[in-house]
Amino acid sequence: MRNRPQPLDQQQTPRAGGDGARVLEPTPTRRRVARLQIGVRLLRAGFAGEERKSTYYRFIHEESERLSRLIANVLQLARIGRDALVLEPRVMPIGELMALVVERVASQVERAGFRLELSGEDGADELLVDPDAFVQILINLVDNALKFAAGAETRVIRLSAARRWATDVCG
Numbered sequence: 001m002r003n004r005p006q007p008l009d010q011q012q013t014p015r016a017g018g019d020g021a022r023v024l025e026p027t028p029t030r031r032r033v034a035r036l037q038i039g040v041r042l043l044r045a046g047f048a049g050e051e052r053k054s055t056y057y058r059f060i061h062e063e064s065e066r067l068s069r070l071i072a073n074v075l076q077l078a079r080i081g082r083d084a085l086v087l088e089p090r091v092m093p094i095g096e097l098m099a100l101v102v103e104r105v106a107s108q109v110e111r112a113g114f115r116l117e118l119s120g121e122d123g124a125d126e127l128l129v130d131p132d133a134f135v136q137i138l139i140n141l142v143d144n145a146l147k148f149a150a151g152a153e154t155r156v157i158r159l160s161a162a163r164r165w166a167t168d169v170c171g
Helices: 029-047 050-081 094-111 133-149
Strands: 012-016 022-026 090-093 115-120 126-129 158-160
Touching: 022 126, 029 050, 050 094, 090 094, 094 115, 094 126, 094 133, 094 158, 126 133, 133 158
Parallel strands: 115 158
Antiparallel strands: 012 022, 090 126
């Protein structure tokens, strides 16, 4: 009989304790929720000075958006598993898509000590794309870049759009 996976909110990650014993620690998602709760409690209890309030509010906003995206991703995966994925593609300028991504990741990149660079041939070029899916993919890539490059000497995240191929349809 196969073990069924635990619900996301109950998953724990094994690690070795100081005495070599195997210890279970909360997943990154549970840690994010705990940090959100701490921030809210500090604000509610009045422990945050005026200068720290905006930092806490920004953090709570960003983390709640990250958790919302995570939930949306899980729901999308469930739809894929049921062959019920619904995309809403439309033609959008690349520059507009990149602006949506920058809006969502700029403060996270800055907080991690990185600089965000954008480049591209022409922001007016257009793509047929589901904007939510496109933005989510790039957000995930930036998240991964920040996580895996945390110790890197070069502290730059580059997002670039370039035309790699062209297709002509003749009738």
